[in-house]
Amino acid sequence: MPELALKPAFNPSTPNPYLPQVATVLEVIQETHNIRSFRVRLDDEQAWASFSFEPGQLGQLSLFGVGEATFVINSPPTCKAYLQFSVMRAGEVTTALHGLQAGDKIGLRAPLGNSFPYNDLKGKNVIFIGGGIGMAPMRTLLLYMLDNRRDYGDISLLYGARTPQDLSFAYDRADWLGREDMRTVLTIDAPAEGWEHKVGLIPNVLTEMAPSPENAVAVTCGPPIMIKFTLQALGKLGFKPEQILTTLEKRMKCGIGICGRCNIGEKYVCIDGPVFTYAQLQTMVNEL
Numbered sequence: 615m616p617e618l619a620l621k622p623a624f625n626p627s628t629p630n631p632y633l634p635q636v637a638t639v640l641e642v643i644q645e646t647h648n649i650r651s652f653r654v655r656l657d658d659e660q661a662w663a664s665f666s667f668e669p670g671q672l673g674q675l676s677l678f679g680v681g682e683a684t685f686v687i688n689s690p691p692t693c694k695a696y697l698q699f700s701v702m703r704a705g706e707v708t709t710a711l712h713g714l715q716a717g718d719k720i721g722l723r724a725p726l727g728n729s730f731p732y733n734d735l736k737g738k739n740v741i742f743i744g745g746g747i748g749m750a751p752m753r754t755l756l757l758y759m760l761d762n763r764r765d766y767g768d769i770s771l772l773y774g775a776r777t778p779q780d781l782s783f784a785y786d787r788a789d790w791l792g793r794e795d796m797r798t799v800l801t802i803d804a805p806a807e808g809w810e811h812k813v814g815l816i817p818n819v820l821t822e823m824a825p826s827p828e829n830a831v832a833v834t835c836g837p838p839i840m841i842k843f844t845l846q847a848l849g850k851l852g853f854k855p856e857q858i859l860t861t862l863e864k865r866m867k868c869g870i871g872i873c874g875r876c877n878i879g880e881k882y883v884c885i886d887g888p889v890f891t892y893a894q895l896q897t898m899v900n901e902l
Contacts, residue, residue: 634721673724745836
């Protein structure tokens with residue numbers, strides 16, 4: 615048996631990485647029937663003033679007496695008023711989180727994990743391809759790029775879901791559709807009354823859009839079946855594995871690479887991810 619690559623334990627002279635900071639819920643947004651976004655702020659003003667993160671990094675939200683779960687920070691680093699997390703109701707912790715109201719207290723451990731290589735993307739054309747709640751990890755990068763628009767080339771967004779009611783971030787979509795410095799395409803799986811945008815599965819619409827792989831990077835997040843066929847579509851369009859970024863959502867516990875809950879071979883999603891290139895994932899395929 616090969617020797618395990620052990621991750622170092624935390625240094626007892628540094629703050630306890632398992633200890634969450636207390637944060638207050640400022641606002642709760644009902645995105646869809648089973649997704650809510652929470653805008654939160656650390657109670658410790660000194661900690662809040664020094665808090666920083668990069669697009670794609672994670673946070674652990676905890677409810678005292680219930681549990682803790684991992685979510686991407688989907689507000690951009692350029693937003694200094696709050697951190698936003700979007701939560702799909704799926705289990706005990708997420709159901710309890712859905713019961714939160716403005717003014718309630720939660721625990722927060724953040725930032726965790728790696729980030730999108732936003733500096734390496736400067737000067738490149740970027741196409742975002744998101745399905746359902748998969749828009750959340752990309753939202754932070756997209757908003758950051760729009761806030762630093764001159765640094766990047768063409769920006770395109772393809773965002774889809776099963777029905778119009780399953781699309782999140784309505785408050786962003788109107789702005790995205792109206793901007794002249796990005797291309798936004800919305801799609802749903804089947805026709806719906808009043809829907810004025812594309813109808814079709816995301817990989818099929820992506821093929822119709824036919825983005826050029828020249829000096830481009832594709833960022834895609836969504837349900838596994840969508841990702842599978844989106845990767846195939848990108849390959850047919852000429853995108854190389856090194857030009858495709860995605861995120862993994864393998865369940866995490868400690869968030870600092872100690873418990874081994876999220877390991878894939880020698881990789882730990884909580885510290886080596888959640889952002890990976892498709893080329894990296896191909897080397898991990900036998901472990902996924």
